[in-house]
Amino acid sequence: MKAPQVRSPRKPKGQGGERREEILDAALRLFSDKGLQTVSTRQIAEAAGISQPALYAYFATKDDLIAELCVRAFAGLAARMEAGKADWSPTPEAFDKAMRVYIDFGLEQPDAYRVAFMIEKSHDGSFLARTGGRPMAAGVETFKAFAAMISDLHAHGLTAEDDPLRLTQTLWAGLHGLVSLLIARPEFPWVEREALIAGHIAMLRRGALTS
Amino acid sequence: MKAPQVRSPRKPKGQGGERREEILDAALRLFSDKGLQTVSTRQIAEAAGISQPALYAYFATKDDLIAELCVRAFAGLAARMEAGKADWSPTPEAFDKAMRVYIDFGLEQPDAYRVAFMIEKSHDGSFLARTGGRPMAAGVETFKAFAAMISDLHAHGLTAEDDPLRLTQTLWAGLHGLVSLLIARPEFPWVEREALIAGHIAMLRRGALTS
DNA sequence: AATGATAAGTTATCAGTGATAGATTATCGC
DNA sequence: GCGATAATCTATCACTGATAACTTATCATT
Numbered sequence: 070m071k072a073p074q075v076r077s078p079r080k081p082k083g084q085g086g087e088r089r090e091e092i093l094d095a096a097l098r099l100f101s102d103k104g105l106q107t108v109s110t111r112q113i114a115e116a117a118g119i120s121q122p123a124l125y126a127y128f129a130t131k132d133d134l135i136a137e138l139c140v141r142a143f144a145g146l147a148a149r150m151e152a153g154k155a156d157w158s159p160t161p162e163a164f165d166k167a168m169r170v171y172i173d174f175g176l177e178q179p180d181a182y183r184v185a186f187m188i189e190k191s192h193d194g195s196f197l198a199r200t201g202g203r204p205m206a207a208g209v210e211t212f213k214a215f216a217a218m219i220s221d222l223h224a225h226g227l228t229a230e231d232d233p234l235r236l237t238q239t240l241w242a243g244l245h246g247l248v249s250l251l252i253a254r255p256e257f258p259w260v261e262r263e264a265l266i267a268g269h270i271a272m273l274r275r276g277a278l279t280s
Numbered sequence: 281m282k283a284p285q286v287r288s289p290r291k292p293k294g295q296g297g298e299r300r301e302e303i304l305d306a307a308l309r310l311f312s313d314k315g316l317q318t319v320s321t322r323q324i325a326e327a328a329g330i331s332q333p334a335l336y337a338y339f340a341t342k343d344d345l346i347a348e349l350c351v352r353a354f355a356g357l358a359a360r361m362e363a364g365k366a367d368w369s370p371t372p373e374a375f376d377k378a379m380r381v382y383i384d385f386g387l388e389q390p391d392a393y394r395v396a397f398m399i400e401k402s403h404d405g406s407f408l409a410r411t412g413g414r415p416m417a418a419g420v421e422t423f424k425a426f427a428a429m430i431s432d433l434h435a436h437g438l439t440a441e442d443d444p445l446r447l448t449q450t451l452w453a454g455l456h457g458l459v460s461l462l463i464a465r466p467e468f469p470w471v472e473r474e475a476l477i478a479g480h481i482a483m484l485r486r487g488a489l490t491s
Numbered sequence: 492a493a494t495g496a497t498a499a500g501t502t503a504t505c506a507g508t509g510a511t512a513g514a515t516t517a518t519c520g521c
Numbered sequence: 522g523c524g525a526t527a528a529t530c531t532a533t534c535a536c537t538g539a540t541a542a543c544t545t546a547t548c549a550t551t
Contacts, residue, residue, distance in 0.1 A: 119528095120530055122531085130509080187460075238476060241461075242461050246454050268441060269453060272441070272488060273454075277487075320536080322536090322538095334500055336538090341538080
């Protein structure tokens with residue numbers, strides 16, 4: 070029967086006390102530079118100034134570390150969406166603005182976007198299996214905010230589709246297609262990027278809203 | 281100065297003489313079951329009835345093997361697109377049909393689709409680096425056929441966009457978004473699939489063509 | 492039919508991966 | 522100082538993709 074001691078916060082060996090943050094920072098930098106697959110746990114550990122097994126005191130698996138980075142980045146997206154809600158109104162202009170928030174997020178946080186929507190869980194369920202659906206849940210949250218906007222447009226009779234949920238899903242797919250292709254195939258001979266994004270949003274608007 | 285001997289076809293040890301085909305067949309089955317990442321070269325070799333290093337007599341790397349599978353599958357898509365050209369006409373109905381050919385291909389050949397459009401080359405260029413852009417080239421070919429259709433529609437004044445190339449790219453992105461999300465996130469609470477696809481195509485049509 | 496050349500396949504091995512076990516060191520309350 | 526525990530390290534495991542060196546089967550030719 071052990072005494073229920075108070076887990077007093079204690080400074081680790083390293084330095085300030087934020088080992089976990091240091092690891093996440095180092096990992097994010099490496100992932101952004103070289104991609105998720107090619108970065109090894111040993112490289113992360115070295116960049117964080119610790120030994121490789123020490124990582125496993127803070128993260129159960131490499132995937133858990135990645136998922137954590139993803140969840141944090143999505144918190145940023147949620148914040149942006151929330152901020153955008155301030156000047157929301159059921160108008161085509163606000164629609165365009167919301168689309169661009171999503172696209173900008175994906176292109177600015179490609180690693181987070183990858184983990185959330187582009188990396189597959191293995192068929193036998195290794196990746197993200199015990200991670201539950203944490204990063205996915207973060208994405209679902211964003212999706213809900215999205216669905217609310219579309220429902221609002223639908224309620225005002227501005228949508229060209231009777232089922233707002235279905236419309237939300239097709240719009241999301243439309244956005245995801247551009248973001249994921251730009252991330253995965255940057256070397257493709259795309260037309261000028263700004264024009265591409267603007268054209269894409271315009272196409273989605275024409276397809277989703279009544280003219 | 282070696283005599284330019286005739287490389288007479290010779291039966292290998294194994295059986296019929298189609299070792300390479302046997303390997304590709306075994307690999308495709310395994311990849312479809314368990315995903316690209318989790319299947320090891322040893323598993324492929326065992327399924328093909330040879331030792332693991334023997335694979336490297338036929339494929340320089342595992343990625344080359346994957347790329348080969350992709351190229352073959354894309355030949356199938358090219359064939360479908362070509363077949364679809366038979367009853368092509370610059371009409372909304374034909375547009376819908378072409379969209380569906382693409383979506384159906386992606387959903388029926390998810391492994392090929394993954395390799396062609398969803399798997400990223402590592403930033404430092406390991407994957408598909410020496411593979412050149414073979415599978416990518418196969419995709420580009422498909423893209424061209426697509427661009428031809430859009431240009432035809434544009435020439436007949438049916439498009440809602442002045443730049444047919446940009447429109448082709450946004451449409452492709454729109455298609456890719458649905459296909460890749462359905463492949464990567466099948467567990468997401470989608471609306472009924474057929475209605476989703478039909479709705480997606482309808483949205484793309486309204487966004488791309490004049491009503 | 493025996494021969495040399497070559498293709499096809501083998502076993503043994505390498506460096507690198509994610510992850511675990513057990514010993515070791517630092518830091519705490521007392 | 523003391524014991525307890527958190528934090529970290531070294532050593533190691535099973536497995537990965539890939540290579541080297543050797544052996545065996547098949548061929549064209551004599």
